[in-house]
Amino acid sequence: DQQVKQNSPSLSVQEGRISILNCDYTNSMFDYFLWYKKYPAEGPTFLISISSIKDKNEDGRFTVFLNKSAKHLSLHIVPSQPGDSAVYFCAASAWMDSSYKLIFGSGTRLLVRP
Amino acid sequence: DSGVTQTPKHLITATGQRVTLRCSPRSGDLSVYWYQQSLDQGLQFLIQYYNGEERAKGNILERFSAQQFPDLHSELNLSSLELGDSALYFCASSVEPRDRGHGYTFGSGTRLTVV
Numbered sequence: 001d002q003q004v005k006q007n008s009p010s011l012s013v014q015e016g017r018i019s020i021l022n023c024d025y026t027n028s029m030f031d032y033f034l035w036y037k038k039y040p041a042e043g044p045t046f047l048i049s050i051s052s053i054k055d056k057n058e059d060g061r062f063t064v065f066l067n068k069s070a071k072h073l074s075l076h077i078v079p080s081q082p083g084d085s086a087v088y089f090c091a092a093s094a095w096m097d098s099s100y101k102l103i104f105g106s107g108t109r110l111l112v113r114p
Numbered sequence: 115d116s117g118v119t120q121t122p123k124h125l126i127t128a129t130g131q132r133v134t135l136r137c138s139p140r141s142g143d144l145s146v147y148w149y150q151q152s153l154d155q156g157l158q159f160l161i162q163y164y165n166g167e168e169r170a171k172g173n174i175l176e177r178f179s180a181q182q183f184p185d186l187h188s189e190l191n192l193s194s195l196e197l198g199d200s201a202l203y204f205c206a207s208s209v210e211p212r213d214r215g216h217g218y219t220f221g222s223g224t225r226l227t228v229v
Binding site: 002004006009031032034041042043044045046049089091093096097098099100101102103104105106107 | 116118147149154155156157158159162169170171172204206211212213214215216217218219220221222223
């Protein structure tokens with residue numbers, strides 16, 4: 001039962017253009033959504049998050065949009081840079097069984113071409 | 115270097131065997147989380163410890179167990195290994211037991227291959 005889904009395993013974008021990574025979720029109990037970035041041979045690192053009471057959060061070149069009615073969120077990277085090439089994980093947090101649980105999607109591999 | 119140390123980085127073992135994965139959390143962090151990433155899968159939450167006590171359980175098999183020691187390092191024990199246990203195992207740590215994910219610091223993982 002995948003509660004957080006990233007349906008695109010990979011994405012290729014030209015440097016300078018916009019990268020849009022998508023994520024869908026099923027559990028209405030999620031109250032925070034996060035994006036993590038992972039380089040090869042490293043662990044995931046936190047990138048940006050959004051509360052379920054907001055619909056947009058921006059941090060520099062990164063913007064996350066949340067559409068609660070559609071249970072969909074997206075990460076926009078503008079402009080994309082070659083150093084952004086990595087695997088991006090969408091994650092959602094909910095209070096379950098006396099603790100916050102962080103549920104991850106399967107990841108999208110982004111390649112930014114010079 | 116994230117500050118979370120996982121050893122070993124790579125492990126190859128045979129089916130039926132038992133292995134122990136080790137995690138030293140970032141200095142000051144009291145919570146430790148274990149995740150499993152199988153091929154083309156997301157990170158599956160296994161278990162959380164806070165200051166030596168089990169805090170939350172995820173999809174952890176009965177063949178797997180974990181503990182957190184007084185010095186806060188944690189070990190994940192995997193026994194009666196099967197081919198399907200081959201995966202990347204990540205450890206993360208955070209200060210708060212109720213961290214929503216913002217404060218997670220991940221190690222670089224242990225790649226387990228069962229042959």
